[in-house]
Amino acid sequence: MFPRHVLRDALRIPAAEVTDETVYRQRRRLLTALVGTPALALSACSRAEPPAPPKVAITPAQAKSGFRTDEELTRYQDVTSYNNFYEFGTGKNDPSRAPRTLRTSPWTVTVGGECAKPGKISLEDLLKGLKPEERIYRMRCVEGWSMVIPWLGVPLADVLKKFEPTSKAKYVAFTSLADPKQMPEVRYRSINWPYREGLRIDEAMHPLTILATGLYGKALPQQNGAPLRLVVPWKYGFKGIKSIIEINFVETMPETAWHDLQPSEYGFFSNVNPNVDHPRWSQKTERRIAGKTGNLFAERIPTRIFNGYAPQVASLYTGLDLKKWF
Template sequence: MARCRLPPVPASGITGEDVYRDRRRLLKALAFAPALTIAGCRGEPPPPVDVPRAAASRRAGGFGTDEPMTRYEDATSYNNFYEFGSGKADPSRAAKTLVTSPWSVAVGGECAKPGTVPLETLLKGLVPEERVYRMRCVEGWSMVIPWLGVPLGKVLRRFEPTADAKFVAFTTLADPRQMPGIRAPILDWPYREGLRIDEAMHPLALLATGMYGKPLPQQNGAPLRLVVPWKYGFKGIKSIVAIDFLRKAPRTSWNDMQPREYGFFANVNPAVDHPRWSQATERRIAGDGNRLFADRIPTRPFNGYADQVASLYQGMDLARWY
């Protein structure tokens, strides 16, 4: 089988993180600088570039934020990926055994074009977009991460889901040779997650192939993971190998494990506590190299994306659908 070739990574993908961050700061500064008269150009200023409006549009759409980003070192060494161990640092040490190329995804269920396709075919013609999203873990900590990826809805539409497709189910690879964590009965492997079809088609829902201008590290769900920024982080299933269109809500791993604590919808809601801790505030991971956590900050409904997604849940009891 041919080796997997992802869509082209933007220019930032070949830079180091320090340069990447400097580039973003420079662009932001230039966006708000006055137009300059260039000597030798007849005193005429260059045509204005409407960067501020574009940046404002991205923020209004939920695709960007002015909040400080979590350091790459922290985002790749403090995370949950139980297939490689239950400790926060376990995935960064153990996930190097994960083989991410070649990779294929099996798509089935209520759709007109089912099949198992190589990753490069799944993403063919789709150029990764940068989305800077907040990520809120159900455990009470959060990050701000610049993802690279493609809108989930664009990928799903390629398989022509039928009118009977009400939900979308996702499955993670489960290979004990590559994933030592699944030798322990922490969950009923493989890891499973799901969305309602309208959630999956929402513009904010992202299939991520990279982060910080680089390909996804193995410990963060390479080569393909789900990012749904208005939901708790456990909905962001990693290393996806199967997608199924279903008539009924799929069983999901944490909901099966403890339904009283991990609901199917799992929308971020500071007014509804986890049975064992408050969800009103969060510890933002925004370390400066000397400490991992910044001060606690208030958690926002739908993780700050209410303007974009609250309409999906009109008429629902959000306390019940924790």
């Protein structure tokens, strides 16, 4: 018997959306059906620890070269109406149509774990100490669509350094809000709420990684992860955890929401990689949602390794088997 919300979503899919994209648009219900099936061979390494990262130095000029792009921006109306935010619905348009129930002020993030100065920081205090800057990033979703978005954000590294992570801090774990009163879909347990994500400490400290507070010069809308979300542009979009309320420094690789649900399909690293396909679809090409029309069914373009940010981040993974540690 399917959960009530799955049947509800199936009934409201317009006929116009029944295309070759339908499979990935129904990702949650497919995964629900697959949870009981045997994991693929790739999951055998999912609980192991990867090799230690190489010690690399990213120069300021190298980092800043990734902050802008000449590629055409995705329209604001598309960035804010075509979203994955399952706490507000499973359909791509559901989050933008959901009632504005999320209370974003006051907002506090608790930081703890392997650090010398655990504590809390309010969004207001964070913005007092760090002025958000605009960065235009390409964003790639695991389902095959991509956007170019002008984010407002602060470097995650500058926030984390305030809490003085210790030498035991090998990873950074993030937790989102999971309040069924504010987020109606949390009432259904198709994901093990709250949503959780994680990065290796060097990824979290990389200059390209930001905590986003807005886009297109405006505060983040509810459907885009208000008031604070993670943006890591060389990784698939589901790594960009939204509505963050907790950050922890940890010594071992943390469990993450999609990996917890289906480890053979959603690895911890989740770097954009055209050479590693999802078990149910290819990652070699993508549809760019951009321009005056925001055409969802535009001609596909080749997917680039690390989403085009290889000059800035490839050195983080020297010696790492990217097919094993996907």
